[in-house]
Amino acid sequence: MIIAVDGPAGAGKSTVAKILAKQLGFLYIDTGAMYRALTLKALENDVPAGDEQNIIRLACAVKIELRNNADGSLSVILDGRDVSLDIRKPLITQFVSDVAKIKEVRQVLVKMQRELGSRGDCVLDGRDIGTVVFPGAQKKFFIDASAKERINRRFKELKGLGQDVSEDDVAGDLSNRDKIDSTRKNSPLRKAPDAIYIDTTDLSIEQVVGKMLGFLK
Ligand code: CDP
Numbered sequence: 001m002i003i004a005v006d007g008p009a010g011a012g013k014s015t016v017a018k019i020l021a022k023q024l025g026f027l028y029i030d031t032g033a034m035y036r037a038l039t040l041k042a043l044e045n046d047v048p049a050g051d052e053q054n055i056i057r058l059a060c061a062v063k064i065e066l067r068n069n070a071d072g073s074l075s076v077i078l079d080g081r082d083v084s085l086d087i088r089k090p091l092i093t094q095f096v097s098d099v100a101k102i103k104e105v106r107q108v109l110v111k112m113q114r115e116l117g118s119r120g121d122c123v124l125d126g127r128d129i130g131t132v133v134f135p136g137a138q139k140k141f142f143i144d145a146s147a148k149e150r151i152n153r154r155f156k157e158l159k160g161l162g163q164d165v166s167e168d169d170v171a172g173d174l175s176n177r178d179k180i181d182s183t184r185k186n187s188p189l190r191k192a193p194d195a196i197y198i199d200t201t202d203l204s205i206e207q208v209v210g211k212m213l214g215f216l217k
Contacts (some may be wrong), residue, residue: 001026001121001124001138001139002117002121002122002124002134002136002137002194003017003020003021003024003026003124003137003138003139004122004124004129004134004137004140004141004195005017005125005126005129005132005140005141005143006125006130006140006141006142006143006191006192006195007091007127007141007142007144007189008144008145008178008181008182008189009150009151009173009174009178010145010150010154011061011143011144011145011153012143012145012200012205012208013143014030014032015124015205015207016143016200016208016212017030017123017124017125017209018030018072018073018074018123019072019205019209020123020209020212020213021068021122021123023209023213024121024123025121026118026120026121026122026123027068027119027120027122027123027124028066028068028074028101028122028123028125029066029113029117029122029123029124030066030074030076030123030125031109031113031124031126031127031133032096032125032127033064033066033074033087034076034109034112034113034168035063035078035096035099035100035105035109036076036087036093036096037062037076037078037083037087038055038062038064038099038105038109039087039095039096039099040078040083040086040087040215041058041062041078041079041090042054042055042095042099043091043092043095043168045058045133049095049098049099050098052102052104055102055105056102056105056108059102059104059105059108059109059209061198062078062079062106063077063078063079063080064076064077064078064112064114065077065177067094074115086201087136088158088163089163090163092175093173093177094173095096096177097176097177097184097196098180100127100171100181100184101180101184101185101186102180102186103185103186106128106186110128110133110187113126113133114134117133117134124137127181127187127188127189128188128189128190129144130191130192130194130195131172131187131190131192132187134201136203139196139215139216140192140194141195141196141215142191142195142196142197142198143200143208144197144198144199144200145199145200145201147171147175148158148200149201150174151167151170151171151174152167154173155170164181173182196215198211198212202213
């Protein structure tokens, strides 16, 4: 069974998708982490996000592994190296949407995502899972929250990771990525017509997971 979880930045998709996968005993696939890992590889190779030809070249050669740990956490392995924390850094966040809008990059990563998803039951989270990667997914969710709440959640999360960010930085990043992700030509962020929309603004993590489990019964 495939469960698709899409939505804008900072809505809490990854948090609830990860918990849901653990509770169901499904594999968890964080597709955003794959775009982030490729962005890290590009920056480490001094390839700017605007250099599409070289980014595509890197995408064709990159090895990204998503390891589901026993404690429910996810390790992201880029060419054999654990980059789970590095991919959350501000510089990666700043450029990831420019990398993710490149058509050929999406073709390569979507192929990887379909291969991972074909291995068995899984929960995938991203922007285009229900619309493009697995349009035939048995269950689709679109997780949303007000802009204010999304800024608040992401700010707390980054502070928790020890990052020195301001609320204004976070607000700027979210609105920049929302704009690029939802207006790009290739696979823009959209709610699939058959996805269940959940506004999580006033809900706790447990309440959101509870709702999702309720729809799965
Ligand atoms: O920060 P957040 O966790 O909300 O984002 P993410 O899931 O880590 O994704 C980072 C970026 O990757 C997004 O802003 C999109 O530009 C891109 N992305 C995408 O284009 N398609 C996906 N399926 C997942 C992520």
